[in-house]
Amino acid sequence: MNRVLAVSATAALFALTGCGGGGSVGGSSSSSSSSSGGGQLPPPASAPPLKTELAADFGVANFPVGAAIEPAATTTAPDNAILLKHFSSVTAENTMKPDTIWPNAPGSTTQPAAAPNFAPADTIYNFALNNNLQVRGHTLLWHQTAPSWFFAGDQGNPANYRATVRQRLCDYIDDVIRHFPQVYAWDVVNEVATDTPNAANPYRTDSPWYIAYGVGGGDPTEYVKDAFTCANQTRTAIGKTQATMKLMLNDYNTELPGKRANVMAIVQSLVTDGMPIDGVGHQFHLQINADVAQVTAALQAVEGISSTLVNHVTELDVSIYADPGECFAQRTIPPCLADVGTTPAQTLLSQQALKYRALFAAFDRPSVQSVSFWGIADNHTWLNGFPVNRTNHPLLFDRQGNPKWAFWAVVDPLMSVP
Ligand code: GLA
Numbered sequence: 001m002n003r004v005l006a007v008s009a010t011a012a013l014f015a016l017t018g019c020g021g022g023g024s025v026g027g028s029s030s031s032s033s034s035s036s037g038g039g040q041l042p043p044p045a046s047a048p049p050l051k052t053e054l055a056a057d058f059g060v061a062n063f064p065v066g067a068a069i070e071p072a073a074t075t076t077a078p079d080n081a082i083l084l085k086h087f088s089s090v091t092a093e094n095t096m097k098p099d100t101i102w103p104n105a106p107g108s109t110t111q112p113a114a115a116p117n118f119a120p121a122d123t124i125y126n127f128a129l130n131n132n133l134q135v136r137g138h139t140l141l142w143h144q145t146a147p148s149w150f151f152a153g154d155q156g157n158p159a160n161y162r163a164t165v166r167q168r169l170c171d172y173i174d175d176v177i178r179h180f181p182q183v184y185a186w187d188v189v190n191e192v193a194t195d196t197p198n199a200a201n202p203y204r205t206d207s208p209w210y211i212a213y214g215v216g217g218g219d220p221t222e223y224v225k226d227a228f229t230c231a232n233q234t235r236t237a238i239g240k241t242q243a244t245m246k247l248m249l250n251d252y253n254t255e256l257p258g259k260r261a262n263v264m265a266i267v268q269s270l271v272t273d274g275m276p277i278d279g280v281g282h283q284f285h286l287q288i289n290a291d292v293a294q295v296t297a298a299l300q301a302v303e304g305i306s307s308t309l310v311n312h313v314t315e316l317d318v319s320i321y322a323d324p325g326e327c328f329a330q331r332t333i334p335p336c337l338a339d340v341g342t343t344p345a346q347t348l349l350s351q352q353a354l355k356y357r358a359l360f361a362a363f364d365r366p367s368v369q370s371v372s373f374w375g376i377a378d379n380h381t382w383l384n385g386f387p388v389n390r391t392n393h394p395l396l397f398d399r400q401g402n403p404k405w406a407f408w409a410v411v412d413p414l415m416s417v418p
Pocket of ligand 1: 093190252283315382
């Protein structure tokens with residue numbers, strides 16, 4: 001449906017005054033709408049499909065608009081209905097991570113051979129393929145989900161040990177990519193950069209991969225190159241290319257200049273070394289007071305390294321709680337802001353809506369080729385438990401699955417928000 005018709009019909013019914021902080025930051029919407037809205041949320045049934053609106057805004061047919069899901073979302077209302085109406089891509093929230101796919105060794109001297117556990121991710125993958133949704137692959141390597149069997153062995157012989165760990169990594173990557181051949185982009189590595197700016201060593205040093213590769217004085221960072229090299233070998237072997245299956249490095253806080261410098265230093269070195277990296281995934285777990293100019297700077301930083309690199313927004317959510325400073329360090333209330341409960345003040349929802357609108361205006365650039373949220377609706381979000389337990393509302397749909405002001409601010413850049 002054309003967004004002008006979809007959105008202005010609701011606006012005709014619900015337009016009040018043009019007061020409020022709406023304004024148009026939507027920029028280059030290809031089908032600019034003219035609705036005003038303002039006082040009351042339009043009825044849920046009048047919501048146009050998010051994926052259609054964004055594809056029109058960005059001028060890209062089938063632009064992937066994704067949500068991270070667990071298998072249950074494919075069969076549970078209202079999640080499955082929202083997914084089918086509004087999204088064109090899915091990411092497995094947890095089920096494609098190594099500790100789910102292959103928690104136990106696929107055969108070693110100390111453990112019985114264990115088969116991979118593809119079934120949970122298969123549920124998501126098959127649901128997607130059967131319903132014309134694209135699939136983002138997340139993730140082949142992450143320090144938080146690295147089963148210990150990868151690193152078993154005799155470290156007294158570093159050369160052999162390293163070769164063994166490398167072989168396991170490559171075999172694992174090969175098996176997983178082959179199992180999900182229609183994935184359009186893989187987060188080959190997740191969160192390999194360290195948080196504190198460190199030009200001398202931008203890598204996270206507490207990763208078991210970094211530690212294992214460093215045994216006997218080896219280059220601890222080489223696991224990243226191996227992961228990309230192996231992923232590319234399999235991609236080629238199954239007839240896929242950079243155009244059909246992108247190999248990405250994914251990380252958080254690229255909107256913060258210090259962390260961004262580390263991520264970009266790693267990406268630059270991979271490009272310089274001729275590694276088959278096709279782009280950067282920006283998690284963008286943001287807060288309500290996020291600086292959108294810094295989000296743009298993160299996207300531009302990737303563009304500046306090479307015009308062949310793409311940007312994906314991979315884990316978008318906007319917490320309604322700003323961090324007063326020490327929240328993430330202390331993880332208690334206070335200093336984290338107190339729980340606002342299930343019905344946050346309109347000012348917060350409006351502020352969030354305008355932040356989302358500004359973010360999507362920032363995402364409207366050719367290098368951004370996929371935008372995924374970390375969840376479907378506020379009923380299921382990791383932010384209800386992180387950095388503290390409190391009721392969060394970070395997504396475009398509320399706990400009942402109804403579109404929030406944030407939804408309307410994104411799909412109709414001209415609708416005024418109360
Ligand atoms: C990171 C990971 C995701 C997910 C989120 C929050 O961003 O990349 O897979 O685990 O944390 O849960």
